[in-house]
Amino acid sequence: MAIRYAVAAGNWSNPATWDGGASIPASTDDVWPNGFTVTVDQDITVATLRTVANASAPTIAVGGTFSVGAGRTVNVTAPILATYYRATGTGGIITLAGSGIVTINSVAVTAMTNSTSVTSFIDAPTAFTGTLDWTATGIVTGGGGTDGTCLYGSATSGSRTLNVTASAGVVGGASSGGAISTVSSGASGTTVNLTTPTISGGTSKVITFNSGTFNLIGGDVACSNTATTPCVSITGTAVAVFTGSTLRGTSGSQGATSAFGTVEIASAAVATFRNCTFHCGNTANGSSALISNGTGVRIRVSGDIYCGGIVANTGPDGFFPIKGLFTVDSGGDGIRIHIPNDFSFPASNDGNETILSTYGGGHPVVADVRAGTVYGPSANLTGTLNVPPAASVAAGVPVDDTVGTGGVLLADIATVTGAQIAGGLDA
Helix, strand or coil: CCEEEECCCEECCCHHHECCCCCCCCCCCEEECCCCEEEECCCEEECEECCCCCCCCCCCCCCCEEEECCCCEEEECCCECHHHCCCCCCEEEEEECECCEEEEEECCEECCCCECCCEEEEECCCCECCEEEEEECCCEECCCECCEEEEECCCCCCCEEEEEEECCCEECCCCCCCCEEECCCCCCCEEEEEECCEEECCCCCCEEECCCEEEEECCEEECCCCCCCCCEEECCCCEEEEECCEEECCCCHHHHCCCCEEEEEECCCEEEEEEEEEECCCCCCCCEEEEEECCCCEEEEEEEEECCCCCCCCCCCCCCCEECCCEECCCCCCEEEEEECCCCCCCCCCCCEEEEEECCCCCCCHHHCECCCEECCCCCEECCECCCCHHHCECCCEECCEECCECCCHHHHHHHHHHHHHHHHHC
16 A cells, blocks of 8 residues: 655546656555646546545645546545545545546545535535446445535536445434535535435434435434434425435434424425334434424325334334424325324323324225225235126126126026936935
8 A cells, every 4th residue: 555646737547647757546545636636537446535634754735636527437445534534625535527427436434523614525516417326335424513524515506416325324423514415505406316224323414405306215214313403404495205214213312302303304395205114212202203394394204103102212102203294195105103092091091003094195995996906106005805707797787897797597597406306306
């Protein structure tokens, strides 16, 4: 492993860009832009990329960036730590450029901890109008200070898609920006698609969106937040879609009141929670999993809503995990509210589980649908009504979408009467 650094702005593939002027960085090197913009014009594999000043010889300046454009793949094989970011100045270690597909593969990434402005591992600015495919096999962790973040959508116009697969989870730090964020009100064309098993931890926000579209595919959102701020904040004019996710009220001191939610939809944001699961927090007041906070907020929900106490460690009996108004999501598989019945009443409210169900979209009940017919927005319903064929129904009698055609034939009469005669003779 060697230290490599740029000595001039230029292409990665040009040896003249690099110290010594004879070779480009190797796959095991730690690499600095040294205050310059280095254009990554080929696929690269390195140990780390850094923009902080080097603490020992050789002297390397703070700042600079690696500009990665269309069709390029960047593989970073060692963790990116908070100490690898410059402490001041706006921008990312990697700045996306162009209009094609950029692929970045990394292990763990931890955001900057003492940023005084937005500092990120990956920055998606206005100049980038393509697609990012970022896969992190280690934990993606938010930073601290004002806006230390791992992925930042800094664009103020145009469109771009940022696909993130964080296979080990996303964890919050102390940053108000979160681990993944778009905080520019002009970034309405930015779409972030996040696939991760967990969103957790932190003393502040993990995900922050006030513009653009945020899609969470799956994931267990279970923060132990200790601040009076949500772990996932969807605000401004942002649009969010959570699909198949589990949302839990916080288990930290934030949950001392149900007024704070793990996920907050605020201002004029719009959110859909499709086929999700909601639990209260494990606190004395059953903190909310989801909170609607604003007159312009629009939320629709489908899935399972567990009131407190139905599942162990989910707050007081009967507390509702959603605070604020919402409507039924007709595109999902309906709403099932899990709530205690009056089995122990009046001695206790701790009853057995009762499920109250409803479906959006006017779907018929299963008893009114032909047996074996699968229907519903998620193919989650199967009809149970047995409909006889027309030939088995008396002629002229309505059945299904026709009338019966059945009749009594002489052969049928002969068969029946012959059996009866034979039975009598045998007797």
